Amino acid sequence: MKDNYNRDITYMRVSVTELCNLRCRYCMPEEGIAKKSHEDMMTAEETLMAVKAAAALGIRKIRITGGEPLVKRGIVKLCAAIAEIPGIEELCMTTNGTLLPRFAKDLKAAGVSRLNISLDTLDPEKYRHITRLGELEDAMAGLRAAEKAGFENLKINNVLMGGFNDDEIGAFTDLTKDQPIEVRFIELMPIGGGIGFDKAEFVSCDTVLERVPELKSLNREDGVARLYAFPGAAGRVGLIRPVSCDFCQGCNKIRLTADGKLKPCLHSDQEISLKGLSQPQMEEVLQRAIMDKPRKREELNAESPSRAGRDMNQIGG
Numbered sequence: 648m649k650d651n652y653n654r655d656i657t658y659m660r661v662s663v664t665e666l667c668n669l670r671c672r673y674c675m676p677e678e679g680i681a682k683k684s685h686e687d688m689m690t691a692e693e694t695l696m697a698v699k700a701a702a703a704l705g706i707r708k709i710r711i712t713g714g715e716p717l718v719k720r721g722i723v724k725l726c727a728a729i730a731e732i733p734g735i736e737e738l739c740m741t742t743n744g745t746l747l748p749r750f751a752k753d754l755k756a757a758g759v760s761r762l763n764i765s766l767d768t769l770d771p772e773k774y775r776h777i778t779r780l781g782e783l784e785d786a787m788a789g790l791r792a793a794e795k796a797g798f799e800n801l802k803i804n805n806v807l808m809g810g811f812n813d814d815e816i817g818a819f820t821d822l823t824k825d826q827p828i829e830v831r832f833i834e835l836m837p838i839g840g841g842i843g844f845d846k847a848e849f850v851s852c853d854t855v856l857e858r859v860p861e862l863k864s865l866n867r868e869d870g871v872a873r874l875y876a877f878p879g880a881a882g883r884v885g886l887i888r889p890v891s892c893d894f895c896q897g898c899n900k901i902r903l904t905a906d907g908k909l910k911p912c913l914h915s916d917q918e919i920s921l922k923g924l925s926q927p928q929m930e931e932v933l934q935r936a937i938m939d940k941p942r943k944r945e946e947l948n949a950e951s952p953s954r955a956g957r958d959m960n961q962i963g964g
């Protein structure tokens with residue numbers, strides 16, 4: 648359905664857990680988070696009702712996220728049930744990939760159509776540093792498992808951090824030369840663990856084009872990513888600029904948190920609870936939330952952090 652600013656809202660990101668097996672510095676606190684009581688979180692039935700209500704209002708694409716969605720018990724079954732909801736045309740997942748060797752095949756069979764895998768560095772030491780708990784080899788094994796399971800057009804999410812991984816831009820873009828993958832550089836956002844990062848670490852996606860001038864614009868977008876590619880390459884490069892540009896005018900998303908809060912805008916603290924509601928009530932609340940979606944986010948930079956009021960693991964990106 649259309650919101651008050653004539654934007655067609657067709658995409659809902661659904662966070663299924665706040666928990667994660669990693670502790671990325673820009674996302675979560677080192678000590679992890681206190682596990683909330685079971686009663687405060689959406690049950691699988693409630694999540695399904697929320698997706699059905701959203702589908703009735705014109706949501707066509709669902710992205711499962713977290714925390715790490717693959718640590719959620721029953722995730723495959725939940726995906727299979729969402730994939731069957733009439734009106735849902737695309738079911739995607741964003742994951743750190745480390746558990747894909749165990750789940751990739753089942754996710755494919757459950758009807759998950761696309762995977763985005765987060766990978767900020769190709770250096771094992773730096774991977775350990777940024778994720779605090781992770782091993783690069785696990786994420787790489789996840790990528791291979793996804794390919795083997797038949798996931799096509801995999802996307803790699805790379806959060807660009809000045810002084811940390813900008814020296815690997817070339818190595819990541821090179822991956823797209825022979826493989827049909829999309830490497831997406833995402834500007835670090837001052838949200839969650841990203842608040843308090845040094846100003847120099849917030850680099851714009853322009854850096855990618857400066858370092859790799861051979862990339863040519865494809866003059867089109869894939870969601871929020873502006874697309875580029877090397878001439879004749881199998882894959883492509885996406886630039887996502889949540890800080891240096893705002894894409895509010897074309898925003899087609901709403902978000903549902905694992906504790907049932909509907910967030911019409913990532914960077915606003917506006918939240919409406921779906922927890923405990925019936926499906927028709929959820930539909931009513933969703934409709935209102937879509938109508939009330941803010942026109943634009945507030946200013947966003949190192950000095951003016953997000954007003955989201957939650958860490959990223961509690962929203963899902």
Ligand code: SAM
Nearest residue numbers: 674714715741742743765804835836841959964
């Ligand atoms: N655990 C999964 C993963 O890492 O892909 C899904 C959840 S994670 C919150 C979703 C996406 O948000 C990841 O690609 C992650 O890199 C990104 N993210 C988290 N905090 C961020 C920040 N401060 N700025 C930019 N992207 C961020």
Ligand code: SF4
Nearest residue numbers: 667670671674714743
């Ligand atoms: Fe976990 Fe994803 Fe956040 Fe990293 S970005 S801590 S993998 S939820």
